[in-house]
Amino acid sequence: MEHNASFAATIGFFDGVHKGHQFLISRLNEMAHRIGQQSMVITFDRHPRQVVHADYVPQLITPLNEKLRLLNLTGADRIEVLHFDTSMAALSAHDFMLEVLHRQLGVSTLLIGYDNRFGHNRAEDFDDYVRYGKDMGINVVQNTPIDVEGMRVSSSLVRRLLAEGDVSAAATCLGRRFEIEGTVEHGYAEGRKIDFPTANLRPECDCQLLPDDGVYATRICVDGGPWLKAMTNIGTNPTFERSRQTIETHIIDFNANIYGQHARIEFCQRLRGEQKFDSVDELKTQLQRDREATLAYRY
Structure with a gap:
């Protein structure tokens, strides 16, 4: 034709x-x-x-x-x-x-x-x-x-920066922040027990590239609503001896039930690499520091 x-x-x-x-x-x-x-x-x-x-x-x-x-x-x-x-x-x-x-x-x-x-x-x-x-x-x-x-700038450079956890440099190359979208599903609920409930995101695509394991200052948008301040952990939760990699987001000052809803997470800045803590109390203290660092970040 x-x-x-x-x-x-x-x-x-x-x-x-x-x-x-x-x-x-x-x-x-x-x-x-x-x-x-x-x-x-x-x-x-x-x-x-x-x-x-x-x-x-x-x-x-x-x-x-x-x-x-x-x-x-x-x-x-x-x-x-x-x-x-x-x-x-x-x-x-x-x-x-x-x-x-x-x-x-x-x-x-x-x-x-x-x-x-x-x-x-x-x-x-x-x-x-x-x-x-x-x-x-x-x-x-x-x-x-x-x-x-x-x-x-190339796709391979952006992939390498994300693999290193450098979401700020990746954003410079992309002209916007790196994002992952998917569905909020039930996780292990350990965060809830220590006053840091998290939304567990299952990416929409099995081929989705994830940034390096660690904790990030992020923003999350649930079902097209407003962007909310959050902190996101990517990793296997070594303190709780898990082996499956998860994407868990603690939305600051938020406690609505969002299971099953669609969400987009925007990665703003890496706060730290993934760590294994000797006790749950130590983890909780660090999460409080992460929360302060997230609140201090200028979105």
Whole structure:
């Protein structure tokens, strides 16, 4: 099916929709409107490596729903989600450009991220894309990288910062705070016994990347309500000798029943790493300090 509409497009997995992605898409929007085309952001419904390597479990900064919500805020005229499967994985870059971009989607201008490669085994590079594009009427343009506060922004950098627990630097790269969303479920209820009741969050997506174990100053939004000050512990609760990693949030000055409700947690600052305490009293004293540090944080 040939398209009548002419699109200027960019393509990528766009995990995190970070400042590098935002810069690429804003440049795409400007370029499209300057040459009288509509802008299109093309992404995939799953990580390509999940299809190529069956046992690969990605660690996503933004699961699909959140990624699409953020892409829709970029001002692009159209967001196109391709279903990535084995037949798509087998396409060479040339065939992908011809069959999918040119014939199926009507792309006539392609803006490529400075380090982006596509096609089977990612075997070709930018010069190859330019050459193929000339043959099929697609003008291929390369974007420049973006540095934010001395950091070359990429999804892998954001993942590394989160794995180190540096949620503040990750927020600088993302242009917003890192978030996890999911459902509040019943936990072990140990916090309730020591006057620190917690909401236990089960992430919406099994592939959700979690920051490093530790305690964070956070904000939580329950079922679309107001943002509330909170502190969140990610870890296995070594004081209580648990082994399963949990996300437990103590909402400050709040005691409503929110089991089963949808919640979003925004990570503001890491307070400390996870610790094992010799007694529950020691843990309680530390939690009081964490609470004071959370209240002192300027949200």
